[in-house]
Amino acid sequence: MISTEHTDRLAAITVFGEFTLADYKEFEELVNYKIQFNGALDLLFDLREMAGFTLDVAWEEIKFSRQHAHDFRRIAVLTEDQWLTWSAWVSQFFVDAEVRVFNDESEARSWLAAGEAPQAVP
Numbered sequence: 001m002i003s004t005e006h007t008d009r010l011a012a013i014t015v016f017g018e019f020t021l022a023d024y025k026e027f028e029e030l031v032n033y034k035i036q037f038n039g040a041l042d043l044l045f046d047l048r049e050m051a052g053f054t055l056d057v058a059w060e061e062i063k064f065s066r067q068h069a070h071d072f073r074r075i076a077v078l079t080e081d082q083w084l085t086w087s088a089w090v091s092q093f094f095v096d097a098e099v100r101v102f103n104d105e106s107e108a109r110s111w112l113a114a115g116e117a118p119q120a121v122p
Contacts, residue, residue: 004030009073010112012044019053024060035071042112043097046078046105065095072097074115076108 002023003014011034013027034041075097077084084101098115102108 002026006030006034008034008038008041010042010044012046014046015050017049017051019050019057021054021056021060024057024064028060028064031068031071035068040071040073042073042115043075044078044108044112045075047084048078048080050079050084069095074112075099076112077101078103078105078108 001016002019003016004027005012011027011031013030015023031041031043072095075095077099079101080103100108100111102111
């Protein structure tokens with residue numbers, strides 16, 4: 001199961017229990033919509049409550065990352081799991097985004113906010 005929240009420039013996804021293909025498709029739909037109407041965005045993945053993921057999710061993630069290699073600015077991953085940290089590091093090879101792993105949500109959100117493009121002054 002996943003929970004999502006979003007603004008114009010941020011999509012935040014929290015995973016609870018097993019991350020299934022249906023969950024990933026929900027994430028993809030949200031991100032595709034946001035990219036279409038708002039351009040490049042930041043992602044926040046909270047994986048602290050994730051129990052695991054199915055093999056089809058791993059395959060879908062690879063395809064999605066390749067398809068959207070230039071559509072993300074910053075990606076923050078919340079986890080204390082070493083394998084997920086390693087996976088986040090490897091994912092940097094597939095996307096142009098800056099990817100960081102955090103233990104603390106407020107630090108992750110601050111880092112994402114610091115990377116926001118400055119607003120034009122009229």
